[in-house]
Amino acid sequence: MKAIVCVKQVPDTSGKVAVKENGQLDRASMPAITNPDDLNALEAALTLKDHTGCEVVVVSMGPPPAEGMLRELLARGADRAVLISGREFGGSDTFATSQIIAAGIDEIGVEKDDIVFCGRQAIDGDTAQVGPQIAEKLHLPQVSYVTDIKYQDDGSLIVTRALEDGFMTVKVETPCLLTCIKELNEPRYMSVPGIFECYGKPYEVFDYNRLKDNPLIEDDTIGLKGSPTNVWKSFTPPQKGAGTMLEGTDVAAQMAQILADKHLI
Ligand SMILES: Cc1cc2nc3c(=O)[nH]c(=O)nc-3n(C[C@H](O)[C@H](O)[C@H](O)COP(=O)(O)OP(=O)(O)OC[C@H]3O[C@@H](n4cnc5c(N)ncnc54)[C@H](O)[C@@H]3O)c2cc1C
Structure with a gap:
């Protein structure tokens, strides 16, 4: 059994x-x-490891300096790290990124009982597309916005996901992909033995040559050429003017008057 964490x-x-x-x-x-x-996502995988002894593999696509981050995750308790890195992958949009990461995960191997964990959203790109796209490309069932996971004896999971106005509980068979949010758990820190061990744990780089024969990798599915979206324009929105602070015990009445003066109500 493996937990693969993106x-x-x-x-x-x-x-x-x-x-x-x-x-x-x-x-x-x-x-x-x-x-x-x-x-x-890593904490969910490490909790599963605490209970089952499963292997935890962390996977990242990025430039070589991402090794430092991956070593830190090994120090937190992951067993093996894979960095997907190569100039051929540069310029990838979310579609191409998920294609490449899916190929990397396919090379690691997804078997019965395995779970792929992703975060819901990256704080820079902010699209929340990569996890669901990886699931589609690997033909895995997926549950997004996960806030609770219960592992069943038959290998299935009972998963709770957050909705805008409530929660939904679903049963999902493994192998599957889950995208995790911060309400799921409290991430653990690195341990001192973990820091000593992290440089002895398996660390691999999957470059273009390592992945090029994977069926998910074609030249027109990766990099700029494989990216159907383009950044058309990027700009910082103009700053809004200073707001007006309402004070006193009748702020609701004051607000109503302002809106009435502007003919909004
Ligand atoms: C036209 C275009 C060109 C681009 N060119 C570049 C470029 O040249 N260089 C560049 O750095 N970015 C580039 N980007 C941005 C890049 O596509 C995104 O950073 C990437 O696809 C991840 O999307 P996201 O940040 O929205 O992740 P989200 O979809 O918000 O992430 C969700 C989850 O997916 C997983 N995940 C996402 N990205 C990775 C990753 N790299 N490794 C492992 N797991 C991951 C994580 O678990 C994460 O929590 C480009 C984007 C576009 C649209």
Whole structure:
């Protein structure tokens, strides 16, 4: 049994966000962190490992410096790391990214009882498309926005997912893919023995040559050529003017008056 966790390295947007003159995110000048939802995905996999002893494999597609993040995830308890990296993969949109990651997961192998865990959404690209697209490309059943997982003896899962106005509980057979949100769990920290062990654990790089014979990889399914979407324009929205603070015990009446003056009510 394996838990495969997809993890993206992202710029830390909690501090000052640097934007280049052309409107693109200046990734190089911002610290890189593990995408927050992906730590919840890893925690779900490590909890499963605590109960079953399953192998936890972390997978990331990104440039070579992502090795540091993957070593940290090995120190948190993952058993094996795979970095998918190559110039041929550059310029990929979400469709091509999920195609390449699906090929990497296919090479690792998905068998009965295995679970692929993703975060719901990356804090830089923000599309929440990659997890569901990987599931489609690997023909796996998927459950998104997962807040609770109960493992059944027959290998199936009872999974709760968050909806806009409530929750939904579904049964899903394995192998499957789950996209996780922060309400699922509290990610653990690295342990001191984990830090010592992380450089001895298996670490592999899947480059283009390693993946090119996988049936999911064709030159027109990866990189810019395999990307059906284009970034047309990127810009920072103009700052809004300062707001008006209403004070006193009758703010509702004041608000109603302002809206009436503007003929909005
Ligand atoms: C036309 C176009 C060109 C682009 N060119 C580039 C480029 O040249 N360089 C570049 O860096 N980006 C590029 N991007 C952005 C890139 O496509 C996205 O960063 C990537 O597809 C992930 O999408 P997202 O950030 O919205 O992830 P989401 O779909 O929000 O992520 C959901 C989950 O999927 C998993 N996941 C997502 N990405 C990865 C990953 N890389 N590795 C492992 N797991 C992952 C994680 O579990 C994550 O929580 C481009 C996008 C477009 C539209």
